[in-house]
Amino acid sequence: MNHVYFFTGFPGFISNQLIRELLKRDEAANKIYLLVLPDQMVKAEADIKEIESELDGTKVDFELIIGDITKENLNISAEVIQILHKKITHVFHLAAIYDLAVPEKIAQLVNVVGTKHVNEWVKGISNLKRYTYFSTAYVAGNREGNLYEHELLLPKSFKNHYERTKYDAEVLVEELKSEVPITIIRPGIVKGHSKTGQTIKFDGPYFILNFLDRLSFLPIYPYISSERETVVNLVPVDYIIQATAYLALYKDGVGKTYHLTDPNPCKATEIYELFVGELYKKKPKGHVPMALSQAFLSIRPVRAYLGVEKEALEYFTWQGRFDCTEAQKDLAGSGIICPDFREGVPAMVEFYLKYKNEKRYQIKIR
Known part of the structure; x- marks a missing residue:
């Protein structure tokens, strides 16, 4: 049929x-x-x-x-x-x-x-x-x-x-x-394609790249610290x-x-370190309290300049872990596996840097 x-x-x-x-x-x-x-x-x-x-x-x-x-x-x-x-x-x-x-x-x-x-x-x-x-x-x-x-x-x-x-x-x-x-x-x-980095909009994890890019003039890139260590899927x-x-x-x-979902997701701090390392070949130093970051992003002109939705921060403090046993079981033998996030970072950042100034990729920050 x-x-x-x-x-x-x-x-x-x-x-x-x-x-x-x-x-x-x-x-x-x-x-x-x-x-x-x-x-x-x-x-x-x-x-x-x-x-x-x-x-x-x-x-x-x-x-x-x-x-x-x-x-x-x-x-x-x-x-x-x-x-x-x-x-x-x-x-x-x-x-x-x-x-x-x-x-x-x-x-x-x-x-x-x-x-x-x-x-x-x-x-x-x-x-x-x-x-x-x-x-x-x-x-x-x-x-x-x-x-x-x-x-x-x-x-x-x-x-x-x-x-x-x-x-x-x-x-x-x-x-x-x-x-x-x-x-x-x-x-x-x-996120974008694991090999090419291709995506159609810079949201989700790309908010971190926007944040780091807009603050590229800083001598150091501090962690956005939280008392709650979490993974981001x-x-x-x-x-x-x-x-x-x-x-x-x-x-x-x-x-x-x-x-x-990724059966082996990265911690939020590791994602941040990977992005800073790929963008600037440096390691983050110092800490900005999460409460202060949330306060700044409550100011619309600030979040518009940084290219970050304030709602995105919550995903970097939330402590949920997705069990994907059923998906992994039914995909077994298909050859389809979730690529390692770490291996895809270079392509992701390369694509971002190439298109970061094109309006069609940046979403409107409310």
């Missing part, structure tokens, strides 16, 4: 790369429908042409569908829905707001209401083989200690609206598991893409939730 894919979140970077990986792995794929917002059509058309140029003769039909997950029935006409519901075999829901500083109303609309609409829409597909939902490991919120893939527990609090709305959205998807063949993907903090995008493509087609992946 031919596989017909349906994607939300195109032309986003992860969906773009995931399509390429799926086409390498799935010989049965012959049609891909892409739900695209009207203002993204030009970019989507250009990205499809680029993907098609890389297919080496493989015949795959792409079709753009103008729609919006925040609207009922994804804002698709009844006639088109009837066609799609008969043809589609695999759905990939990646559309979401990923910004840590996203306002609550926008996060709720896109991440929760949007996922509710996709869920309802998916239930009408007659030949559905898999619904792959892209969540985040940080649905754990402020829970700490060992965090397991089978858990979806309401924490006492969340660090930001992004985490809370992704938790609420995953609850909706989890409830659908009894009706639909679902696989939930929970990535850690996604940074995962290269190539691992996320390869693992997702494999697990979305893996026959025993139905009904499972996977942590696509």
Whole structure:
């Protein structure tokens, strides 16, 4: 049976790369429908042409569908829905707001209401083989200690609206598991490609690089010290893409939730040392208290100058550890393993230095 894919979140970077990986792995794929917002059509058309140029003769039909997950029935006409519901075999829901500083109303609309609409829409597909939902490991919120893939527990609090709305959205998807063949993907903090350093925006760990770059005039680079030593789970995008493509087609992946996280993450201090060493061939000296750093980043002009969202600091004091046993077990034998973060630092920093002054990579600091 031919596989017909349906994607939300195109032309986003992860969906773009995931399509390429799926086409390498799935010989049965012959049609891909892409739900695209009207203002993204030009970019989507250009990205499809680029993907098609890389297919080496493989015949795959792409079709753009103008729609919006925040609207009922994804804002698709009844006639088109009837066609799609008969043809589609695999759905990939990646559309979401990923910004840590996203306002609550926008996060709720896109991440929760949007996922509710996709869920309802998916239930009408007659030949559905898999619904792959892209969540985040940080649905754990402020829970700490060992965090397991089978858990979806309401924490006492969340660090930001992004985490809370992704938790609420995953609850909706989890409830659908009894009706639909679902696989939930929970990535850690996604960074650029482990070999090339390629990414599309400088957020997450790149805030540290922004911080160090903007303060390059300093004679020393002090640690941002905290009483709580923690690990930060940074995962290269190539691992996320390869693992997702494999697990979305893996026959025993139905009904499972996977942590696509680094099984051996670095400590926050080590990450900082690696960045300082790669940028300046020095070691950090001295300490700036975390409370003082948080106070400075509460001042908008300061955080705008430094290129750092204040919400990012919490991830460097939070003491949660993601257990990824199920993902590691099901990926065993596939040849897909999470690259060592340390080995990818040179490529990461090189890419950052090359594009740090291009506005398209820097996110707007609120």
